[in-house]
């Protein structure tokens with residue numbers, strides 16, 4: 001996982017349950033009548049959790065509404081891995097509680113990483129919250145909501161529900177029904193969360209403490225879910241986990257991502273299969289060969305590197321060296337024509353000297369990544385990095401992040417400019433409100449939410465269509481294009 005922008009995900013809510021799983025009512029509680037809304041914070045993995053929560057609440061008899069005001073129940077699915085993300089989550093909780101106080105909602109339930117991190121303390125920090133549920137309690141949300149909305153009190157009177165991780169993976173490869181989801185993304189785009197947790201223990205990261213050990217979802221269950229998503233109109237499937245390259249290692253002791261991709265590549269209806277959150281040490285030759293030879297797997301790789309200096313990589317416990325990273329990047333560029341690389345770097349990690357930062361800047365100038373996320377190191381409680389000597393002052397951490405982003409901006413703009421005049425396929429995401437022939441879309445080189453977009457003019461287009469477009473101009477990190485071919 002890397003420090004991606006923790007964005008509040010818009011709950012577009014196409015209220016479409018892939019498969020109804022009857023939760024059954026809690027003992028003695030009638031089916032609640034009413035509506036719910038979800039504030040989904042943080043990363044796409046948390047968004048998938050929000051979708052599963054949505055399916056449960058729908059199965060419990062509640063109706064989804066994208067509008068917070070007027071929802072009987074507001075669920076705040078929080079993010080908690082960085083101080084900034086925790087602050088944003090607290091603001092969202094206070095906003096939900098304020099709506100309840102003013103009579104626009106009847107109950108507030110808080111879930112997600114901040115619940116797992118703060119636990120019961122969150123009830124003190126946020127008076128007015130009805131229930132706090134850790135990440136492992138999310139499968140119980142239907143029951144818990146039913147209790148609160150029908151009795152006004154949490155089930156068994158317990159406002160805080162500490163629960164331990166369930167054995168999500170079985171050693172067997174038997175197909176498990178996939179968890180039902182209320183889709184909150186655009187109808188033609190879906191995330192597939194292939195595993196939970198992480199076994200890397202980077203010294204700056206809180207995720208292993210929040211999400212626990214790495215647990216892969218069974219392969220057959222993922223393929224069945226992807227088939228159902230494709231049948232429901234999904235054209236772009238985005239694979240996510242804390243570390244997608246580690247998929248399968250906890251099950252059979254070796255990576256299974258390549259095998260999963262080959263199975264997904266056979267699914268009719270899917271156009272693009274996108275890979276996020278790769279870890280450099282597990283990008284195997286088999287995986288590279290599979291990406292190169294699968295027709296639906298696009299040559300777009302998100303490979304957070306965090307740093308390039310060997311001393312800093314060791315202090316981060318990144319288990320990879322500069323030389324190994326450079327060899328890998330050269331091999332990827334060679335093996336994957338049209339490769340688009342996204343990565344992430346941290347600046348101001350404890351012990352980073354001006355010279356080591358300069359080394360990072362030079363590396364970024366050389367490698368010319370198409371997309372780059374830069375974050376100033378954030379000292380997090382209960383992480384080994386917090387205890388390291390030679391902490392870099394906050395202002396300096398931020399100054400270095402700005403400098404590195406300025407270097408990258410020139411590279412990114414030059415890359416975007418180099419595409420002008422070319423014809424590329426654009427996946428149409430949205431119609432521009434109030435416009436008949438103006439749309440927002442993306443090329444395969446642009447992941448949703450984290451990369452730029454393409455503004456397209458063209459006739460007879462609809463969201464979910466792919467259309468050949470001529471790129472005519474750059475506008476910041478975005479492109480402008482005209483449709484020139486037949487959509488499909």
Ligand code: SF4
Nearest residue numbers: 001198200201202205
């Ligand atoms: S421990 Fe490392 S690999 Fe795992 S989620 Fe954190 S940053 Fe990512």
